[in-house]
Amino acid sequence: MSTQKPAGLRIRDLRVVFDGFAAVDGVDIDVSPGDVRFIIGPNGAGKTTLVDAVTGLVKATGSAAFDGQELLGRKVHHITRLGIGRTFQTAAVFEELTVLQNLDIAAGTNRGLLTLLRRRKSVPDSVAQAMETIGLTSARDRLAGTLAHGQKQWLEIGMLLVQDAKLLLLDEPVAGMSQDERDTTGELLGMLSEDRTVVVIEHDMDFLRRYARTVTVMHAGRILSEGSVAEVQADLKVQEVYLGHAKATSQALVQEV
């Protein structure tokens, strides 16, 4: 869909402090164009806060630049207009609007006043295409609030598609999904990453092993390890942290090794 050249995310010394507590404590991350980067870590590691900082939701110091453009200090909607899109842990769609209306709003950021004040005469191509991609064409006129959990997540991804975001930040996109839904989401992810840079926060290790190209492990607001899936799994520090914090996850990690 997008014909723009993929571009990369560059974060330097990013800090987010809440009441004296450093949720993100001096993080450096480079995500090269076209990468699918998974960010993992125990609860409270600062993963979501990192994404919140990059998208302007919380105040941060340091630097986060995408495509050479500094993001920190800008307003949320300005950052979005630079081509940064995100999803949320709990699907955030407009429940009182239909699937079509949700997507149409996402596609319409650059509409002029006159277009806005008129009725939608036809379905924009990008919206029709996105509905096909996320498999919701037949649910076009259903209220988003009546969709199943997985479908809502896909609708959010569809909104990112029509928004034509170049950097996608997905916060736990497969949480609470069935195995089939995870597979479909994985396929969507593959499609998204063809011409975009993708950052995924995820706890699901199976999902990570199948779809991650690179992995960053965060712990207590800092970067613990970074590299390919195999490199990170072999890292002793990572194993230690996971052993100390979350047994189940650590077992999952060890199993992969």
Next chain:
Amino acid sequence: MTTATGRSAGTGADEKPEHSADRTRRFGPGTPLRAAAGFALAAIVLFAVAPLVLGDFRLNLLAKYLCLAIVAVGIGLAWGRGGMLALGQGVFFGLGGYAMAMHLKLADAGPGNLPDFMQLYGQIDKLPWWWEPFANPVFALAATVLLPVFVAFLLGSLVFRRRVRGAYFAILSQALAAALAIYLIGEQGTTGGTNGLTDIQGFFGFRLDDPLNQRAVYFIIAACLLLMLALVRQLMHSRYGELLVAVRDAEERVRFLGYDPANVKLVAYMVAAGMAGLAGALFVPAVGIISPALIGVVPSIEFVIGVALGGRATLIGPVLGAIAVAWAKTTLSEQFPAAWTYLQGLLFVIFLAFLPNGLASVAGLVRRRRPAPADRKAAQPKSVPLTAETGGAGQ
């Protein structure tokens, strides 16, 4: 808040949904044919039936109610669709009303003369500078709408960017209505004080005590109401209308799509303010007076009660609600002057508790009950557009 009710526009009649999926397209575009039929019906009622059936006195009362209905149409947009509980529309109603009344007073007095009340207790021998431009009819007419819109722009720019909303927004609006009324009362020499601007004789050269001219005023008001309904219908069904609902339900989410929700809300707020201003301006020739008591806290709340009763997210609901409340007030307060206030409060509570979508949702509920009770149950939660925010503010 069903499309069916939104669609029936002027009719409120008994059209049935084409198929069950219709229910899910509640914000979907209404069919133009049905809307046209609704407007035609409303026009017949307002322009033919009412003048034939009602005497001069009752028709004049209806004219007054229709002014309140114009305010309600705007509140329906700002509150029902935009989630902004505009509890201070009296400010804009007052600005429009005073702008019109100032011109009419100056015209009554004739060029070079002071309005009567200034001569009485003003102790001034010169027209205040801010009265002077209102001698010009074009300026005064434009000001009735543009002044409220401009004030709403200033206020909205400040308030929405600072993310003041919900109950805080409602309280702020309310405080402004109180402030304006108190200011007007304090400036008796130049605003007429508690009495307001009264005893208005003429309306652009026509004498207002002539019943024929009063009818003409009624027709102007009815035409304005239909025009405002058409305008709000267009806004509701436009892409902007969809965006406004999105902002109402998930303001933060809209930011992440690249919109500034403050601007989206500002437009609806300004439109609502303009309508309240127009209504205030039309109220003056219909009733012959504008005073602080008509624009303060109590009337501001009454505007909203009518909208809540009628169904705030629908097009026709606020109109019916406003007329019904105004009519009930006149009728009941004639017979039980003391009871009306209590009854009004009771009505408000009952509607919020049992019929949060107002009278306009009754048709939808009945229709849903008939085919399959289980179906109705499933659809019911969706028919409640209250977000936590507006819901909290509404009470």
